[in-house]
Amino acid sequence: MQSSRSTPTLDDVAKSAGVSTATVSRCLNSPKRVVESTRLRVMKVVEELGYTPNFGARVMAAKRTFTIGAIIPTMENAIFARGIQAFQEELHARGYTLLISSSAYNPDVEEEQIRALVARGADGLLLIGYERSAEIYRYLEHQNIPVLIAWAFSEQNSHASIGFDNRASMGELTQTVIDHGHRKIGIISGITKGNDRAEQRLEGIIEAVAQCDLGTKVMRVVETSYEIESGGDAFAELMECEDRPTVVMCGNDVLAVGALLRAQDLGLHVPNDVSITGFDDIELALIVTPSLTTVHVPHREMGRRAAIELVKMVEKLSDGASTELQSSLRVRESLGRIKDH
Amino acid sequence: MQSSRSTPTLDDVAKSAGVSTATVSRCLNSPKRVVESTRLRVMKVVEELGYTPNFGARVMAAKRTFTIGAIIPTMENAIFARGIQAFQEELHARGYTLLISSSAYNPDVEEEQIRALVARGADGLLLIGYERSAEIYRYLEHQNIPVLIAWAFSEQNSHASIGFDNRASMGELTQTVIDHGHRKIGIISGITKGNDRAEQRLEGIIEAVAQCDLGTKVMRVVETSYEIESGGDAFAELMECEDRPTVVMCGNDVLAVGALLRAQDLGLHVPNDVSITGFDDIELALIVTPSLTTVHVPHREMGRRAAIELVKMVEKLSDGASTELQSSLRVRESLGRIKDH
DNA sequence: ATGATTCATGCAAGCCCTTACATTTGGATT
DNA sequence: AATCCAAATGTAAGGGCTTGCATGAATCAT
Numbered sequence: 001m002q003s004s005r006s007t008p009t010l011d012d013v014a015k016s017a018g019v020s021t022a023t024v025s026r027c028l029n030s031p032k033r034v035v036e037s038t039r040l041r042v043m044k045v046v047e048e049l050g051y052t053p054n055f056g057a058r059v060m061a062a063k064r065t066f067t068i069g070a071i072i073p074t075m076e077n078a079i080f081a082r083g084i085q086a087f088q089e090e091l092h093a094r095g096y097t098l099l100i101s102s103s104a105y106n107p108d109v110e111e112e113q114i115r116a117l118v119a120r121g122a123d124g125l126l127l128i129g130y131e132r133s134a135e136i137y138r139y140l141e142h143q144n145i146p147v148l149i150a151w152a153f154s155e156q157n158s159h160a161s162i163g164f165d166n167r168a169s170m171g172e173l174t175q176t177v178i179d180h181g182h183r184k185i186g187i188i189s190g191i192t193k194g195n196d197r198a199e200q201r202l203e204g205i206i207e208a209v210a211q212c213d214l215g216t217k218v219m220r221v222v223e224t225s226y227e228i229e230s231g232g233d234a235f236a237e238l239m240e241c242e243d244r245p246t247v248v249m250c251g252n253d254v255l256a257v258g259a260l261l262r263a264q265d266l267g268l269h270v271p272n273d274v275s276i277t278g279f280d281d282i283e284l285a286l287i288v289t290p291s292l293t294t295v296h297v298p299h300r301e302m303g304r305r306a307a308i309e310l311v312k313m314v315e316k317l318s319d320g321a322s323t324e325l326q327s328s329l330r331v332r333e334s335l336g337r338i339k340d341h
Numbered sequence: 342m343q344s345s346r347s348t349p350t351l352d353d354v355a356k357s358a359g360v361s362t363a364t365v366s367r368c369l370n371s372p373k374r375v376v377e378s379t380r381l382r383v384m385k386v387v388e389e390l391g392y393t394p395n396f397g398a399r400v401m402a403a404k405r406t407f408t409i410g411a412i413i414p415t416m417e418n419a420i421f422a423r424g425i426q427a428f429q430e431e432l433h434a435r436g437y438t439l440l441i442s443s444s445a446y447n448p449d450v451e452e453e454q455i456r457a458l459v460a461r462g463a464d465g466l467l468l469i470g471y472e473r474s475a476e477i478y479r480y481l482e483h484q485n486i487p488v489l490i491a492w493a494f495s496e497q498n499s500h501a502s503i504g505f506d507n508r509a510s511m512g513e514l515t516q517t518v519i520d521h522g523h524r525k526i527g528i529i530s531g532i533t534k535g536n537d538r539a540e541q542r543l544e545g546i547i548e549a550v551a552q553c554d555l556g557t558k559v560m561r562v563v564e565t566s567y568e569i570e571s572g573g574d575a576f577a578e579l580m581e582c583e584d585r586p587t588v589v590m591c592g593n594d595v596l597a598v599g600a601l602l603r604a605q606d607l608g609l610h611v612p613n614d615v616s617i618t619g620f621d622d623i624e625l626a627l628i629v630t631p632s633l634t635t636v637h638v639p640h641r642e643m644g645r646r647a648a649i650e651l652v653k654m655v656e657k658l659s660d661g662a663s664t665e666l667q668s669s670l671r672v673r674e675s676l677g678r679i680k681d682h
Numbered sequence: 683a684t685g686a687t688t689c690a691t692g693c694a695a696g697c698c699c700t701t702a703c704a705t706t707t708g709g710a711t712t
Numbered sequence: 713a714a715t716c717c718a719a720a721t722g723t724a725a726g727g728g729c730t731t732g733c734a735t736g737a738a739t740c741a742t
Binding site for chain 1: 727728729730731
């Protein structure tokens, strides 16, 4: 007898097809282990009954979900969108489903979501940046969940990661800025607390400045959240100083665009009155006028490779290799040259 | 005896604390049903062992996951980001976890992801727009999963939804365009196939034009994917005509920004040579120069309310009410006035 | 034709939790 | 001190699936 209202189970299918539950299960999971004729018969019944496996039961029995989780700090700006899209496409091609959560740059929320995703049976996790509590790393290890860190790469850190060296990239950009004759640098940084990428970018600037002995100095650093509006406010703050910087280097493109727009509001010409630089090379960087000097990051490539590596880890073909990708400078209109000083 | 390597189970905790599994379960799920002293003891063991409930087993036994799934067409541009962020925040406040998937505007992928999310125990689903196969709607009904449609509202449709009337909103914008003296309209629409929002926006323009008898006409419609680049290409195509439109109305802001940029490349001044309008009022609309005339949509409000309603549905306090939100025009620099004709 | 081997299928244990129901406990009431 | 009641806890029955092992049938080599 077939239960009328509730969703059909493996058992229902098995009975209706006149085989054992094991055979039905095998039809679904390893079709080659079943002879064609039975498989066809079973599949027909599956169709008719509209059977869908109960995931909870499946997870419990098989301990595999073919689900990968990713937690990104934000969806509100495009920083991660492209990379994650590529990540998803590659996973899809490999038969995995991606589930995404956004933490709004809040470490507590991120932690909750890590637990949620793990509890829901994620086979592996993609996380952004290294920095999080030792406790949660312990938890992940204990749960035996492969984790790949993206958007960051550092040789100091032993976690498997794919990304670029935020510090070095920003250092390179800074060098270029200095080469353009700038000696007074203002910085708008993302919140560094709990965000190693923001931190390293900031350090990258400071280091590069320290290493060059042309008398270049950092006038001031303002930390603020990654929003256009706050980028603008921070810019205004920097411009209030007596001794104005000739260039404002921003922790990412979103902040830089905020600065750019505010400059216009304030009647300052970029780059004649002040230069502005960003980081990430999101679409926006090319849309604004003047176009933004920034550091280009191979987002899609990173996403794609992350998927490949993480799947390998999940399938125990790798225990986590790290990959460093190369970023590259995009010098555009927003960076000007200082002639005399 | 306690298994040494694998993650601890309820049983391990129970044994170690000297109580039954039922008591441990109650400590975790309904603490008031357990006396304080035992609860403390149990929780201590939970801590020590680093116990986390097995989600699969829990789902199976309890049939509730406190997980909501959402499938959005894209993460690559900001259209959905803000609304989804608000949706997530509100869900979080109510104790639910949001899991997101992106379908890349592909109905087949969307369908797969619906199944994936349902299979993984989503208590309810947020979907964008009405249009999808009858089959998948049947599946959802069969599985008894509450579904709320967002970013769309139509009285014709019986599904619970929250959104605005895409057709009417676009009609209103069109009326304003006509009032500005425009008589020759070019249209860049999103792909209408499988996208009711794109379709209704297009219809909204065409209807409004038909209803006004000032001799206004639609010169040409170009359908293209929602990317800046394709918006630009479509714009170029429209500008090739003998009898050029005086205004190009776009299906969303992304297309409009593409058109705007291309206009600049082509040496056309906006709005003197040609006006451009968008839809959505994403951040970009205010960033570009000239600023974009568009239709503002209360994204955050929509996300928030969607969360409230969907949770009600999941908790059987509602069987799906629909809410219409009001959009509003934002007339900005990109729309000019035609004086003589 | 016979034994050896392979292949398709079935049997049933086990995965880990929740919860209805049964039992025990300890205090309040008489 | 006996009785009763509610609160606290225990017992055990699922829930739906996968998979190691067992079985039986079919194929092959000799």
